[in-house]
Amino acid sequence: GTWDPDEWIIYKNSNNALTDTDPGEWTLIKAADIVCQFIITEIADPMDANLGRFVEIFTPNCAGKKFPIDIQLVHWKPGDDENKPSGIIDLGKLRIPNDGIFVICGTAECENLYAGDTCDLVPTSSNNAATNEGDEAVAIISGPVNTNFIILDIYGVIGDNGFDTESNFKDGHCIRRKTCDGAEPSPIWDPTQWVVVPGTGSGSALVADCHPGVWDNWEMELIITEVGDPQDGEDKNRFCVLYSPNGGRNKPIPDVSALILVRFTDCSQQVRF
Numbered sequence: 001g002t003w004d005p006d007e008w009i010i011y012k013n014s015n016n017a018l019t020d021t022d023p024g025e026w027t028l029i030k031a032a033d034i035v036c037q038f039i040i041t042e043i044a045d046p047m048d049a050n051l052g053r054f055v056e057i058f059t060p061n062c063a064g065k066k067f068p069i070d071i072q073l074v075h076w077k078p079g080d081d082e083n084k085p086s087g088i089i090d091l092g093k094l095r096i097p098n099d100g101i102f103v104i105c106g107t108a109e110c111e112n113l114y115a116g117d118t119c120d121l122v123p124t125s126s127n128n129a130a131t132n133e134g135d136e137a138v139a140i141i142s143g144p145v146n147t148n149f150i151i152l153d154i155y156g157v158i159g160d161n162g163f164d165t166e167s168n169f170k171d172g173h174c175i176r177r178k179t180c181d182g183a184e185p186s187p188i189w190d191p192t193q194w195v196v197v198p199g200t201g202s203g204s205a206l207v208a209d210c211h212p213g214v215w216d217n218w219e220m221e222l223i224i225t226e227v228g229d230p231q232d233g234e235d236k237n238r239f240c241v242l243y244s245p246n247g248g249r250n251k252p253i254p255d256v257s258a259l260i261l262v263r264f265t266d267c268s269q270q271v272r273f
Contacts, residue, residue, distance in 0.1 A: 036062035038071065038140045039176060039185050040153050041101070041215045045134045047171035047204040051109035054119075054212050055130045055138060056101060058176075060183075063100035067091040071152075072145065073104060075129040076137045078161035087129040088145055094121065099244075103212045106131035110212070118212050134170030135162035137189070153185035155194070165200075172197035172205040175216055 042056040055073060069092040074085035089104060096102050097120060105111070105119035106128065123130065129138050137156030143149035155174065156167040163170060167189065174196045176183055186193070197203050226241040240261065 036065070036068065037185055038067075038152055039183050040138065040140060040155050041176040041183075042173060042210070042212070043132055043138060043155060043169065044173035044205070044210040044212070045132060045170055046173065046207045046210050048206045049109075049113055051107045052113040052207050052210065053106035053131050054110055054210075055104045055132070056212055056215070057104070057140065058183075058215055059096055059100045059102075063096055064098045066093050066095050068142070069093055070143055072141050072149075073129045074139055074141055074145065075132060076139075076156075076158045078135055078159065080159055082158045083146060085139070085141070085145060085149075087125075087127055087131070089121070089123050089129050091121075091140075099213075101213055101215065104128075104130045105212070113207050114210070114212055116213065134168055134172065137162070137167075140185070151187040154187060154189050156189055166191050166196060167194075168199060169196050169205075170198070172203065173210050178215075 036059055039058045039060070040055065041058045042054075044052065044054050046052045057073070071091045073089040073091060075087045076082070076085055080086065091102075094102075102120045103118060104121045104123070106123075107126070108119070108122045110118050110122070132138055137154060137158045137160070139154040140152045141149045142152055156162055157165065160167070162168050167174070174194050177193050177195060183193070197205050197209075223243050224240060225243045226239075228237075228239045228241075230237050242261075
């Protein structure tokens with residue numbers, strides 16, 4: 001192979017402490033060198049359970065790794081100054097699950113309200129960015145709070161009373177849409193990227209309508225990662241492994257009528273499975 005310097009970040013005469021090195025772990029140290037993308041994919045305030053509030057974050061390219069050291073989730077209540085976010089949740093160095101989805105629960109009660117191992121983090125403070133009542137702006141930021149932080153991705157408009165705008169999801173939830181190019185983090189809220197209930201209309205969402213750990217509007221990607229024909233095995237031991245980098249926890253593969261696994265014989269004849 002040929003070494004490509006564009007694929008590397010090199011710290012010359014680095015002052016990083018020994019604790020900033022992490023042998024055995026592929027970690028992106030500085031948010032300024034952003035390679036990982038972080039996207040808010042769902043925020044919930046279910047009508048039948050205030051204790052079921054949560055924020056879901058997805059990374060399309062850093063699943064299984066750790067958050068960079070200065071990544072935080074914050075919110076702004078109506079009237080708050082842009083430079084003074086609150087409800088700070090420090091995500092730095094927390095490990096992201098292998099499906100790329102990280103769920104911050106407002107309270108530990110979420111574990112009882114939703115099926116499965118729901119919460120990746122439950123903040124110790126009850127005043128946190130995951131306890132949104134549907135009228136606040138929520139953002140993923142990089143850098144020290146109250147100084148020179150950078151907004152990486154945001155829901156809502158800072159300082160606005162969301163109850164009066166299309167970002168209102170009181171007694172409901174909001175889910176990020178998937179665009180034709182996937183989804184990109186945005187430091188400015190774009191309402192066209194979201195499905196909001198109730199928004200400016202009516203309606204609500206119950207616990208049963210919210211799905212922490214699964215990005216409902218994301219089209220599942222499937223990759224063939226291994227095909228085996230063991231020399232010491234029989235025909236029945238042959239196998240094919242599929243991997244989904246974004247499938248979510250316990251999310252079923254799409255209906256077989258829309259997804260087919262096939263093989264081609266030497267004469268290019270298609271064989272369906």
